[in-house]
Amino acid sequence: MSLESTVYQSTVFQQACRQFDIAADILQMDASVRERTKRPRRCVIVSMPVRMDDGRVEIFEGYRVQHNLSTGPAKGGIRFHHDVTLGEVAALAMWMSWKCSLAGLPYGGAKGGVIVDTRKLSTTELERLSRRYMQEILPFIGPNVDIPAPDVGTNEQVMAWMMDTYSNHKGHFDPGVITGKPIVLGGSLGRREATGEGVAWFVKSYLQDLGIEPEKTTVAIQGFGNVGSEAGHALYHWGAEVIAISDYTGGVYNAKGLDLKAAQAWVAQHKTLQGFPGGEPITNEQLMELECTVLIPAALERVITEQNAGKLRCRVLAEGANGPTTNKADEILAQRGDIEIIPDVLCNSGGVIVSYFEWLQNQQNYYWTKNEVFDKLYRMLAKAKASVEETKKKYNCSRRTAALLLGISRVAEAKSKRGLFP
Numbered sequence: 001m002s003l004e005s006t007v008y009q010s011t012v013f014q015q016a017c018r019q020f021d022i023a024a025d026i027l028q029m030d031a032s033v034r035e036r037t038k039r040p041r042r043c044v045i046v047s048m049p050v051r052m053d054d055g056r057v058e059i060f061e062g063y064r065v066q067h068n069l070s071t072g073p074a075k076g077g078i079r080f081h082h083d084v085t086l087g088e089v090a091a092l093a094m095w096m097s098w099k100c101s102l103a104g105l106p107y108g109g110a111k112g113g114v115i116v117d118t119r120k121l122s123t124t125e126l127e128r129l130s131r132r133y134m135q136e137i138l139p140f141i142g143p144n145v146d147i148p149a150p151d152v153g154t155n156e157q158v159m160a161w162m163m164d165t166y167s168n169h170k171g172h173f174d175p176g177v178i179t180g181k182p183i184v185l186g187g188s189l190g191r192r193e194a195t196g197e198g199v200a201w202f203v204k205s206y207l208q209d210l211g212i213e214p215e216k217t218t219v220a221i222q223g224f225g226n227v228g229s230e231a232g233h234a235l236y237h238w239g240a241e242v243i244a245i246s247d248y249t250g251g252v253y254n255a256k257g258l259d260l261k262a263a264q265a266w267v268a269q270h271k272t273l274q275g276f277p278g279g280e281p282i283t284n285e286q287l288m289e290l291e292c293t294v295l296i297p298a299a300l301e302r303v304i305t306e307q308n309a310g311k312l313r314c315r316v317l318a319e320g321a322n323g324p325t326t327n328k329a330d331e332i333l334a335q336r337g338d339i340e341i342i343p344d345v346l347c348n349s350g351g352v353i354v355s356y357f358e359w360l361q362n363q364q365n366y367y368w369t370k371n372e373v374f375d376k377l378y379r380m381l382a383k384a385k386a387s388v389e390e391t392k393k394k395y396n397c398s399r400r401t402a403a404l405l406l407g408i409s410r411v412a413e414a415k416s417k418r419g420l421f422p
C-alpha cells in the first residue's frame with residue numbers, strides 16, 4: 001500500500017478532509033489552492049531501535065507530519081499511544097494548522113506520534129524512546145522549523161528529555177525547540193493548565209450567553225488526563241459540579257458531585273481511576289449519554305458517532321479532545337439543534353496559545369508571571385470566539401464550519417500570496 005493511501009484511507013484523516021471540504025466549498029476555493037491547502041506537506045516515518053531494560057532491542061515506529069509550513073514554523077504535540085496511525089497523526093496535524101491560524105498564531109501545523117503502550121515501559125525505557133524519537137526527527141525540527149509539545153501519553157518530563165537531546169546536538173541550551181517543558185527548563189507558568197483552563201473559559205462564556213448559572217451546571221468529562229482534569233478543576237472553582245469523569249479503564253459517577261482532588265490523588269497513586277471510591281462505576285459509553293449541562297470529551301477521536309449522537313443529553317458539547325465528533329454525528333447534532341458545540345479547533349486552543357507564549361519567552365529569555373500569561377490567554381480566546389460567532393452569523397453555518405472557515409481561509413490566502421517555489 002502506498003504511503004499516500006495509508007494516510008487517505010484513515011477514517012480520522014477522512015473525517016478531517018470532509019470538514020475541510022465543507023469549508024472549502026463555502027469559500028469556493030480554487031482547485032489548485034484547495035489541494036495544496038488540504039494535503040500534508042511532509043510525512044516523516046521513523047523506525048527506532050530502543051534497548052529495553054532486559055537487554056533486548058525493540059523497534060518502535062513513529063511519525064512526524066508537517067501539514068502546513070506556509071504561515072510559520074509548524075507546531076503540534078507528540079502522542080505516545082498504542083493505536084497511533086500515520087493517518088491519525090496527519091489528521092491531527094491538519095487540525096493544528098486550522099487551530100493556529102484561527103487563533104492568529106504565527107505557526108503552521110504539525111503532529112507527531114509513536115506507536116507504544118507507555119504503561120508497558122519502565123521510566124528508563126521511556127526516556128530512551130523519547131530521546132531516540134527526537135534524534136530521528138531532529139533534521140526536521142527546530143525553533144524556526146517545527147516546535148513539538150505534549151499530547152496524549154507524553155508530559156513535561158518527556159519534553160525535557162527531548163529538549164535535552166536536541167540541545168546536546170546543537171551544543172547549547174535551546175529551549176525554544178519544544179514547549180510544555182518543566183518550568184525550570186524554560187517552561188511557561190500556566191502551560192500545564194492552559195488547555196483545560198481554555199476549555200473551561202469557553203464553557204463559562206457560552207453558558208453565560210445561554211443564561212445558565214454555575215450552580216445549575218453539571219459537567220461530565222471523558223478522559224481525566226491533562227486536559228480533562230484541568231478543565232474539571234477550573235469549572236469546579238467556578239461553581240459547577242463535576243458529576244462524572246473517566247479514563248481508559250472506565251468512569252465514575254456521583255450525582256452530588258465528585259471530589260476531583262481526591263480523584264487526582266487516587267490516579268497519582270494507582271495510575272488509573274479504577275477503584276476510585278468517590279462514586280459508582282460507569283462505562284465510558286454510559287458517561288457520554290449522561291444527563292448533564294456540559295459534556296467534555298477529553299480523550300481520543302471519534303467517540304461521538306452516529307450510534308450515540310442522538311442519545312446525548314447535554315446542553316453544551318465542549319470538545320477538549322481533537323476530533324471527538326464524526327462527520328455523521330455532526331449531521332445528527334445539527335438536525336437536533338439543541339446542543340451548542342464548541343468545536344475542538346476553538347475549544348482546546350488555549351494549549352497552543354500558551355505554547356506560543358512559552359516559545360516567545362524562550363526567544364526573549366524574559367519570563368512572564370502567571371497573571372500575565374492568563375490575561376493574554378483570555379484576551380486571545382475572547383477574540384477567537386468573537387470572530388467565530390461573527391463568521392457563523394455571516395455564513396449561517398455551524399460553529400465548527402465557522403471556525404474552520406477562518407482557520408482554512410488564512411492558510412489558503414497565505415499560500416496563494418506566497419506563490420509557488422521554484
Ligand SMILES: NC(=O)c1ccc[n+]([C@@H]2O[C@H](COP(=O)([O-])OP(=O)(O)OC[C@H]3O[C@@H](n4cnc5c(N)ncnc54)[C@H](O)[C@@H]3O)[C@@H](O)[C@H]2O)c1
Pocket residue numbers: 150151152153154195222223224225226227228246247248249284298299300301320321322348349351352
Ligand atoms: N495536552 C494538551 O495541551 C492538548 C492541547 C489540545 C488538545 N489536546 C487533546 O486533548 C485530548 C487529551 O489530551 P491530554 O494531553 O489530556 O492527554 P493525557 O494523556 O494527559 O490524558 C488522556 C486521558 O484520556 C484517557 N483515555 C485514553 N484512552 C481512552 C479511551 N479509549 N476512553 C476513555 N478515556 C481514554 C486516559 O486514560 C487519560 O485519562 C487529546 O485529544 C489531545 O489531542 C491536548
